[in-house]
Amino acid sequence: MKTRFFFFSLLLCLAGVLYAQAPMQHPWKGARVGFLGDSIWDPNAYTDVRKSWSFLSEWLGITPYVYAVSGNEWTHIRQQAEQLKAEHGDEVNAIIVFIGTNDFLAGVPIGEWWTEKREEVMQAVGHPKAPVNRVRRTMVMSNDTYKGRINQAISLLKKLFPTKQIVLLTPLHRGLANFGDRNLQPDESYQNSAGEYVNAYIKASQEAADVWGIPVINLSALSGLNPMVEEQVPYFINAETDRLHPNTAGHERMAATLYYQLMSLPVHFNIGNP
Numbered sequence: 001m002k003t004r005f006f007f008f009s010l011l012l013c014l015a016g017v018l019y020a021q022a023p024m025q026h027p028w029k030g031a032r033v034g035f036l037g038d039s040i041w042d043p044n045a046y047t048d049v050r051k052s053w054s055f056l057s058e059w060l061g062i063t064p065y066v067y068a069v070s071g072n073e074w075t076h077i078r079q080q081a082e083q084l085k086a087e088h089g090d091e092v093n094a095i096i097v098f099i100g101t102n103d104f105l106a107g108v109p110i111g112e113w114w115t116e117k118r119e120e121v122m123q124a125v126g127h128p129k130a131p132v133n134r135v136r137r138t139m140v141m142s143n144d145t146y147k148g149r150i151n152q153a154i155s156l157l158k159k160l161f162p163t164k165q166i167v168l169l170t171p172l173h174r175g176l177a178n179f180g181d182r183n184l185q186p187d188e189s190y191q192n193s194a195g196e197y198v199n200a201y202i203k204a205s206q207e208a209a210d211v212w213g214i215p216v217i218n219l220s221a222l223s224g225l226n227p228m229v230e231e232q233v234p235y236f237i238n239a240e241t242d243r244l245h246p247n248t249a250g251h252e253r254m255a256a257t258l259y260y261q262l263m264s265l266p267v268h269f270n271i272g273n274p
Contacts, residue, residue: 026259028056031267032063032091034084036077037098040172040245041068046237050248055255065092073102074149078156085160094164094267095157096258098219100171101244103146104201105185107193111145113211114138146204154212165267169219169258170205174198175227175236175243185244187228215265223257225250 035053039045043066053064065088067080077097084092114137123132141155142148157166177185188198202220209216227236227243235250236243246254 026060026263027265028060028062028094028262028267030061030063031093032088033065033267034081034088034092034095035064035066035068035098036080036084036095037068038072038102039068039070040101041066041098042070043068045070046245049237049245050251052246052251052255052258055252056258059255059259068098071102072099073106073108074099074146074153075143077153081153081157081160090163092161092164094167095161096167096169097153097157098169100146100201100205101174101198103149104171104174104192104196104198107196108146108149109144109194110196110200110204111142111147112140113147113151113207115140146201147207150204150208151211154208154214158212163269165265165269166214167262167265168205168208168214168216170202170216170221171198172220172223172246173226173228175233177244178241187243189228217258217261219254219257222261223254225253 033053033056035041041051041053043051051066053062053066056062057064065084067084069076069080072080077099081095084095116135116137118133119136120131121134121136122129123134124130139151139155140148141152143152154166154168174185174188176187177183179185191197202218206216206218208214225235225246226232233239233243235246235253237245237247
């Protein structure tokens, strides 16, 4: 009995040593990731600012394929996705989409995910097959609403990359952006031309998780960035002219948030051959 107890204790000790010597590797380490979005991620905008995808590349050895373009809205994600597919095909492991703030700026109505109408369908539950009348919902695929735009874009992403991880990020809080007489954007305390606050667009992006079965990271909340708080303005480009775009410090904070959020998400789905 004492001998068995001794060997059992020894095995526990060895297991502890092995565990301590083999820390868990981040699941996204070395992944090839497509980054789709707008000016916040655009490599050609604010070139003196180090973007969050650059920090993730350094920390995790990610290979970033960045297709974000300044001024883009959800309607442009389809073009970005098609270009990513054409240039990198199936070598991509995951796609992260970070967009929506320009849809708010443009006053795109929120809209609905589905339309509904009654239809006759055959059904058999414990009795012979017979026609029954049911309400059926159909996805809205339209450029005219925010939810319709998300439906179009995510539908295409699912078709182009059916075996890949697709992650959606919510828009950030918005501060004043004064880029001149022809481009003055009030802060988020004001409604847009559709009568909506930016929170409605953040909420709709979160809802896409259930609608489409994709992970959504609420970057608006989890990053802690809010240019409406005066003391946090140092995370943004310029206190007087641009409280909309994060600076390098802001991007590093975003990247740190994503680093830990992505730890809970797989990036390789070919089980047995990661």
